[in-house]
Amino acid sequence: MKPRQQRMLAVGLAALGIAIAAGLTLRAFQDNMMFFVEVSDVVAGEYPKERNFRIGGLVVGGSIEREEGSIDVRFDVTDTACTIPVAYSGVLPDLFREGQGVVAHGRMGGDNVFQADKILAKHDEEYMAPEVAESLSKHQKDIVKAVAAGAAECNSNDS
Amino acid sequence: MIPEIGQFALILALSLAICQTVFPLVGAHRNDVAMMGVGRTAATGQFVFVGIAFACLTYAFVADDFSVLYVANHSQLALPTLYKVSAVWGAHEGSLLLWIFIITAWTVAVSRFSSGLPEAFAARVIGVLGFLSVGFLLFALLTSNPFDRLIPAAADGGDLNPLLQDPGLAIHPPLLYIGYVGFSVAFAFAIAAMISGDLDQRWAKWTRPWTTVAWMFLTLGIALGSWWAYYELGWGGWWFWDAVENASFMPWLIGTALIHSLAVTEKRGLFKSWTLLLAITAFSLSLLGTFLVRSGIIVSVHAFATDPTRGFFILTFLAVVVIGALLLYAWRAPSLDSDVGFGLLSRETFLLLNNVLLVVATALVLIGTLAPLVIEMATGGKISIGPPWFNVAFLVPTIPLIILLGLGMHTAWRSQDKTPWTRMLRLPAIAALVLGVVIPLFIYGRISVLLVVGCAAAAWIVVMSLIHPIRSLLREKGTAGITRSVLGMSVAHLGMGFFVLGVTIVSAFGIESDRALRPGETIEVAGYEFEMRELRNVEGPNFSAIEAEIEIRKGGDFVATLRPQKRQYLVQKNWMTEAGIRAGLDKDLFVALGDQLGNGGWSVRIQYKPMIRFIWLGALIMALGGLIAITDKRYRSKVRKTATADAAAAEATA
Numbered sequence: 001m002k003p004r005q006q007r008m009l010a011v012g013l014a015a016l017g018i019a020i021a022a023g024l025t026l027r028a029f030q031d032n033m034m035f036f037v038e039v040s041d042v043v044a045g046e047y048p049k050e051r052n053f054r055i056g057g058l059v060v061g062g063s064i065e066r067e068e069g070s071i072d073v074r075f076d077v078t079d080t081a082c083t084i085p086v087a088y089s090g091v092l093p094d095l096f097r098e099g100q101g102v103v104a105h106g107r108m109g110g111d112n113v114f115q116a117d118k119i120l121a122k123h124d125e126e127y128m129a130p131e132v133a134e135s136l137s138k139h140q141k142d143i144v145k146a147v148a149a150g151a152a153e154c155n156s157n158d159s
Numbered sequence: 160m161i162p163e164i165g166q167f168a169l170i171l172a173l174s175l176a177i178c179q180t181v182f183p184l185v186g187a188h189r190n191d192v193a194m195m196g197v198g199r200t201a202a203t204g205q206f207v208f209v210g211i212a213f214a215c216l217t218y219a220f221v222a223d224d225f226s227v228l229y230v231a232n233h234s235q236l237a238l239p240t241l242y243k244v245s246a247v248w249g250a251h252e253g254s255l256l257l258w259i260f261i262i263t264a265w266t267v268a269v270s271r272f273s274s275g276l277p278e279a280f281a282a283r284v285i286g287v288l289g290f291l292s293v294g295f296l297l298f299a300l301l302t303s304n305p306f307d308r309l310i311p312a313a314a315d316g317g318d319l320n321p322l323l324q325d326p327g328l329a330i331h332p333p334l335l336y337i338g339y340v341g342f343s344v345a346f347a348f349a350i351a352a353m354i355s356g357d358l359d360q361r362w363a364k365w366t367r368p369w370t371t372v373a374w375m376f377l378t379l380g381i382a383l384g385s386w387w388a389y390y391e392l393g394w395g396g397w398w399f400w401d402a403v404e405n406a407s408f409m410p411w412l413i414g415t416a417l418i419h420s421l422a423v424t425e426k427r428g429l430f431k432s433w434t435l436l437l438a439i440t441a442f443s444l445s446l447l448g449t450f451l452v453r454s455g456i457i458v459s460v461h462a463f464a465t466d467p468t469r470g471f472f473i474l475t476f477l478a479v480v481v482i483g484a485l486l487l488y489a490w491r492a493p494s495l496d497s498d499v500g501f502g503l504l505s506r507e508t509f510l511l512l513n514n515v516l517l518v519v520a521t522a523l524v525l526i527g528t529l530a531p532l533v534i535e536m537a538t539g540g541k542i543s544i545g546p547p548w549f550n551v552a553f554l555v556p557t558i559p560l561i562i563l564l565g566l567g568m569h570t571a572w573r574s575q576d577k578t579p580w581t582r583m584l585r586l587p588a589i590a591a592l593v594l595g596v597v598i599p600l601f602i603y604g605r606i607s608v609l610l611v612v613g614c615a616a617a618a619w620i621v622v623m624s625l626i627h628p629i630r631s632l633l634r635e636k637g638t639a640g641i642t643r644s645v646l647g648m649s650v651a652h653l654g655m656g657f658f659v660l661g662v663t664i665v666s667a668f669g670i671e672s673d674r675a676l677r678p679g680e681t682i683e684v685a686g687y688e689f690e691m692r693e694l695r696n697v698e699g700p701n702f703s704a705i706e707a708e709i710e711i712r713k714g715g716d717f718v719a720t721l722r723p724q725k726r727q728y729l730v731q732k733n734w735m736t737e738a739g740i741r742a743g744l745d746k747d748l749f750v751a752l753g754d755q756l757g758n759g760g761w762s763v764r765i766q767y768k769p770m771i772r773f774i775w776l777g778a779l780i781m782a783l784g785g786l787i788a789i790t791d792k793r794y795r796s797k798v799r800k801t802a803t804a805d806a807a808a809a810e811a812t813a
Contacts, residue, residue: 005500009508009511010433010511010515013511013512013515014515014518017515017516017518017519017556018519018522020519020555024551024552024555028548028551028552029530029544029548031547031548032544032545032547032548033534033542033543033544034542034543034544034545035540035541035542036541036542036543054543066756066757068756068757068758069675069677069756069757069758069760070675070756071673071674071675071753071756071762073754089673090673090753090762090764091673091751091753091754091762091763091764092753092754092762094733094734094735094736095733095734131541
């Protein structure tokens with residue numbers, strides 16, 4: 001091949017490769033993008049209905065319940081304004097604790113319980129997922145009180 | 160006192176780094192030998208002073224000097240000494256110091272082994288490395304000084320993150336950094352060649368071993384990180400497509416492309432400007448990786464505490480390096496391309512395809528990593544891209560890559576005659592297809608398209624990689640054997656084959672199950688019975704733990720006893736999972752303790768991971784291939800010449 005042809009071949013292949021990559025990326029993004037939804041918005045019913053999404057907030061103190069001997073666990077997550085119950089079946093991460101930030105992947109069940117298929121708690125105690133931190137600071141309620149009691153008066157319009 | 164010596168040594172190192180940048184570059188421009196000579200001396204001096212700073216920080220850790228803020232935050236009296244040493248690079252400031260120490264070590268190595276290079280060229284390489292060093296030293300001194308004092312001193316430290324208290328993680332960052340920073344050498348060679356406007360095949364020959372060494376370390380570093388994540392994070396996965404994992408993987412992919420492109424440039428004088436671009440990209444992606452980790456801009460398990468000034472500094476430095484390099488490239492590269500042709504069926508074509516596919520793979524990883532950031536800036540929506548996307552997207556370029564890999568190895572440079580080529584390929588292709596069906600169907604009893612593709616691809620690479628070495632063994636006496644270069648290539652590709660096999664099998668047949676288990680109870684997962692014999696308390700040096708004794712049987716026959724622990728570290732009060740793993744080449748059995756369930760039982764995560772060891776074994780073999788390749792005769796002769804030159808120089812000065 002002459003250098004000119006080589007260059008054409010290289011450019012052509014690269015363009016083709018990038019086009020395929022771009023096409024696949026966009027297509028697959030649709031299915032794999034997972035939105036972060038604030039707890040208040042979930043309570044207000046503003047969440048993707050037929051697909052998974054992420055929620056985040058603080059685990060309400062005293063809300064962790066489990067049936068003795070079962071790996072099913074339920075707890076409440078609050079963004080200091082609103083609170084929703086979360087159900088999960090499986091091993092919880094090491095840093096999962098009352099009052100700590102947590103992120104859950106899953107979807108809403110019919111009984112208004114968030115059915116989580118994955119629970120994330122960060123490895124560093126000081127570190128909180130940025131979206132959770134932002135969600136908490138937006139509502140600016142008393143964090144200590146919210147963690148202790150859950151958000152009592154949830155007005156879904158305030159978000 | 161000692162920390163101040165370290166601080167002062169860092170400042171001296173910065174002054175030397177400035178000399179190391181300015182004098183050789185100006186000297187090379189003016190063709191002034193004395194000025195060029197300053198570079199080597201300054202580089203050695205810088206290495207010594209950064210080494211002193213590093214030793215001072217290590218001393219502060221070992222001596223429990225909690226009047227140093229960084230030590231107070233990341234160490235503790237009861238921490239075992241090994242982890243006091245590795246705590247030096249356990250967080251941002253110290254890991255940056257390690258980074259700087261490694262770049263100075265690379266520079267000294269380059270200046271040692273560069274006497275075979277033209278003086279002006281070597282001077283420019285050292286000058287460019289000096290510039291990078293200036294950037295990082297400024298970064299350390301201005302934003303992340305590890306020697307900042309804590310007055311009054313703390314009585315005890317805040318302890319090292321328990322996750323990092325592990326031998327694997329003690330050596331993971333140094334290996335990774337040697338790899339990352341090693342690409343700065345290829346980068347410096349590229350910049351030096353572009354400044355001088357002179358790039359011939361010798362340039363590729365000089366650059367190749369350096370790049371291969373950096374790539375080897377990066378391979379080992381990534382593999383070790385993956386192994387550590389597997390046994391220490393307690394999730395049982397080996398790759399999570401986490402932003403920071405991706406940040407180390409992208410330079411690896413481009414580095415791999417660079418190694419292959421350098422082969423073409425060395426053998427045939429082709430792809431010169433492309434090779435330069437890859438060298439620039441590999442290092443830029445290393446810097447981008449640093450930026451992603453340091454700035455905390457991306458959500459990641461690895462993210463250090465966020466600090467906008469640090470992110471801003473790195474971003475500025477990244478911009479200066481990348482824009483500067485690309486401008487130089489735009490100016491110089493067009494004049495470099497040569498007029499050599501090659502046939503459509505030739506090794507050049509396959510290596511070109513290799514490069515295109517690796518670049519596409521990198522682009523996909525980059526898109527997936529940065530998409531959440533871009534979408535948030537554009538729409539305000541907070542999204543994440545899950546591993547399933549990466550898994551699928553990554554297969555698109557890599558499946559053809561693997562098939563072409565087998566072909567490319569056995570195609571001649573310049574032009575390949577088609578008939579003998581197709582005849583030679585027939586048998587391996589059939590063998591690979593047969594194995595692709597047999598392995599999943601007869602060993603694991605299940606089959607799917609993806610499984611056949613994966614197993615056949617793995618078998619294909621393994622068979623094709625063995626052809627050269629086997630022929631060499633069967634050759635008639637007196638005929639030329641295989642060169643180290645070809646052997647290295649064959650071994651590295653063999654490792655790739657093992658890796659693909661491991662990934663395919665563990666993805667398809669791995670089983671993970673979260674269950675409840677009480678002492679005396681037995682559950683069955685993946686055909687194995689797991690019995691919890693007892694639970695007991697165990698005391699470690701700086702933690703106390705609950706340990707379960709779990710006996711595994713298959714059909715009543717004893718297989719193994721595992722002792723997973725749940726540890727509580729005494730200072731940070733963090734709970735940590737230590738999984739119990741029965742490792743084997745054919746399969747791993749993995750048990751991790753979860754939570755107490757209230758009735759004396761625990762939730763446990765049980766995993767069956769067939770052939771997962773092939774993933775890390777494959778990576779090890781790949782790195783071994785790199786090691787074999789750099790011992791090839793043509794590099795050795797250079798080194799020997801260098802040694803003689805050194806001896807001659809020593810004699811002359813004596």
